[in-house]
Amino acid sequence: MGSEAQDVCLLELEAVIGFNGHVFSGLIVHPDREHLIYPLGCTVILKSLKNNKQTFLHGHTNNVSCVSVSKSGNFIASGQVTFMGFKADAIIWDFAKKEVYARLQLHKAKVEALAFSPNDKYLVTLGGQDDGSIVLWNIKTGQAICGSPASAHNAGHCLTVRYCNLNDDVFVSAGNCTLRVWELDLPNRKIRPTECQTGQLKRVVKCIEIPEDDSFFYCGTTSGDILKVNLTTLLLNGCGPVKHKFSQGVIAMRMLKTGDLLVGSGDGMLTLCNGTNFKMKKNAQLEGGVTSVSLRGEGHQFFIGTDAGQIYRFGYTDFKPELFSSNHKNAVNGVAFPFGSSELFATCSKDDIRVWHAKTSKEVLRISVPNMTCNALDFMRDGRSIVSAWNDGKIRIFTPETGRLMLVLNNAHSMGATAIACTKDCQKIVSGGGEGQIRVWEILKGSSRLLESMKEHKAEVTCVKIKSNDKECVSASSDGACIIWDLERYVRNQMVLANTLFRSVCYHPEEFQIITSGTDRKIGYWEVYDGSAIRELEGSLSGAINGMHITQEGDHFVTGGDDKLVKVWHYSDGAVSHVGIGHSGSITSVQICPNNKHIISTSADGAVLRWRFPRRSS
Structure with a gap:
């Protein structure tokens, strides 16, 4: 690929809209009280609470599955998932330098959870169900000290680990009918477990919380109750609430200085309850199941993450949720700007269309259509309506x-x-x-009329673009054809054929050429007049090119696809000038904003990224 061998600059990533709320306890307030830490795809994001500036920790090769921060705040640890039989890395990051401090490679398939010892001496990592081992690491050397099966042979798999607050040698592990307290025997390089006695109670524990004095610990269960276990005797001290259990399980907990517990449950309820008898004092209903509860400082303020991709901020005194950040929880299928405006843009996904303020990345409007997926959207040129295409076969105008x-x-x-x-x-x-049909609709006041249905494609139509005079359009399809249609006579003018599933097509602004992309990783230039091929570029080294957009001047175009890279190309010489590295999922669409200052790209993991469009180099 000759064009890639030239000097290629990196695109500057300005902002990411995205948060993986499915990672348990993945949202953490840093001890400095000024940063939020959370995962998105393969990336760990650090977001300043002062100015919303984001920093990105890149180092994982697959989705981040767990995150932890040391008590001092000097280190962040994150683990990932990978494929069966392959090593799943855990990474210790140096917070000050924002770089990899140590890469820990022992677990297979998934790192389920991790925890720092109170004085930054050790990190304990827990492998997933296919791995089933606990490993203790020396942070200073980055070497493993010892390992052990996480649970006894007759017990289920382990789901979480938590370190004591005062002792670098003691930590707790819990999961499916397993609850153990571990002690490090450093001279013999061994960790020794002791089973906790819970009598007849058999529970699946999702989270552990240990008060500051290490006297006992709490276990949140999928049954919706909380176990209280004495950390010295390892005997069950209490269990509650007896009557009104937490619906859909206790997923996240944090203990406050007052001795009260913040409990996040699977039904989206955040509850403040008494730490002794678990009686409810206050509660608030949130969107999506609560998966993270993190205190800022002494707990006067706390941040809550949900599996719907929402981040909420609470004050302790008023206990009212403030939506701090909202994000897509499913793949984003498309993006569109209103004509001539770069201030706002819209994205579409399963269940909704969202309109965002480009500069602040804040959601300004959400249009919900439950249980439906929006496949594509466009703004009417007058800016008065959003037109959208849905998987139930309907076109909806909002x-x-x-x-x-x-x-x-x-x-x-x-x-x-x-x-x-x-x-x-x-x-x-x-x-x-x-x-495979192309249909032309006339929009009347409050109604519509089908003008024509054109059926030549034999598979799904993936992209439609209309010529500026409204007399012609081009459609791309996964049947390997792009068709140029006459919108006055409703007949085919030209057809372009290639051995690919076409994903995207664009008119050059002068409208004598079109460019196409698809699963063959090629970018094709074609003559509109007779459909002949002009040139072909090697667009990607791996995977389909799913999205493409061209500047209004026609001198540059942008592509994105399964290789997770955003690429800026010179139109005339077909060379890549800039590459954007930041997506963790396959890129589904790309759009250059009308003022040519930014690029918006969307991906299959629900992320929306904003890049600075490079200044003209030619």
């Missing part, structure tokens, strides 16, 4: 200010509406469907 549903085109496509574009005069919509 107002961008309020999200009110203006119009539904029922049964627009029999196998889901998969691509959409609006004409410049705001009177027509061209849509593509899973069955």
Whole structure:
């Protein structure tokens, strides 16, 4: 790939909208009280609470599965998942330098949980179900001291570990019918477990919380109750609440200085309860199951993460949730800017369309359609409506200010509406469907009319673009064809064929050429007039190119795909000038904002990234 061998600069990543709320206790406030730490895909994100500036820790090769921060704040540890039989890394990061301090490679398939000892001496790591081992590491040397099976042969697999607050030699592990306290025997390089006695109670423990004095510890269970165990005698001290258990299990807990417990449950309830009898004092309902509870400083403020990708901020006194950050929890399928405006953009996913403020990355509007997936969206040129294509075969039109549903085109496509574009005069919509049809709709006041249905594609239509005079459009399909259609006579003008599943197509602004991308990793330039091939570029070394967008001047275009790289290309010489490294999932779409200052890219892991568009180099 000759173009890649030239001098390629790195794109500057400005902001990431995204948070993996499925990682248990993955949202942590750093001891400095000024940073939030949380995972997204293969990346660990550090976000300043003062100015919202983000720093990215890149080093994992697959999704981050657990995160922990040392008591001093000097170190962050993160573990990842990988494939069966392969090593799953845990990484210790130097917080001050924001770089890898040590890479720990012993576990297979997944690192389930990890915890620092109170004085930064040791890190304990727990392997996943296929690994089943606990390993203790010396932080100073980055070497393993010893390891042991996490649970006894007749017990279930272990899910979590927690270190004591005062003793570097004692930690607790728990999981499916297993609850053990471990002690380090350093001279013999061994960790020795002692089973806790819980009598007839058999529970699956998801989280452990140990008060500052190490007198006992709490275990949150999937049954919705909390076990209280004496850390000296290892005997069950209490269990509650007796009547009103926490619905869908206790997933996250934190103890406050007052002796009260903050309990996050699977039904999205955050409860402040008494640490002795577990009686509820206050509660708040949040969106999505609570997976993280983290205190800021002494606990006057705390941050809550949910599996719906939401981050909330609470004050202890008023106990009212403030939505600190909202994020997509499913793959983002498309992105669109209103005509001529770079301040806002919209993204679409399963269950919703969201409108974001570009500069602050704040969500300004959410349009929810539960249990449906939005495959594509576009703004009408007058900015008065968002047009969207959905997997139930409907086209839905909403107002961008309020999200009110203006119009539904029922049964627009029999196998889901998969691509959409609006004409410049705001009177027509061209849509593509899973069955391969291209349909042209006239939008009237409060109603619509099907003008024509054009059926030549034999598989899903993946992209539709309309020429600036509204008289022609081009459709890309996974049947290996791109078709240029006459929108006045509703006939095919030209067809482009290639041995690929086409994913994206763009008109060059001068509209005498189109460029295409797809699963063959090639970028094709084609003549609009006769459909002949002009040139072919090697677009990627691995995986399909799913998204592509060209500047209004036509001098550069941007691509993104399964290789997780955003690439900026010179149109005329076909060379890559800049590469953006930051996505953890396959890139699904890319868009250059109208003022050419930023690129927005979206991915299959729910992330939305904003990049600084490079200054003109030619």
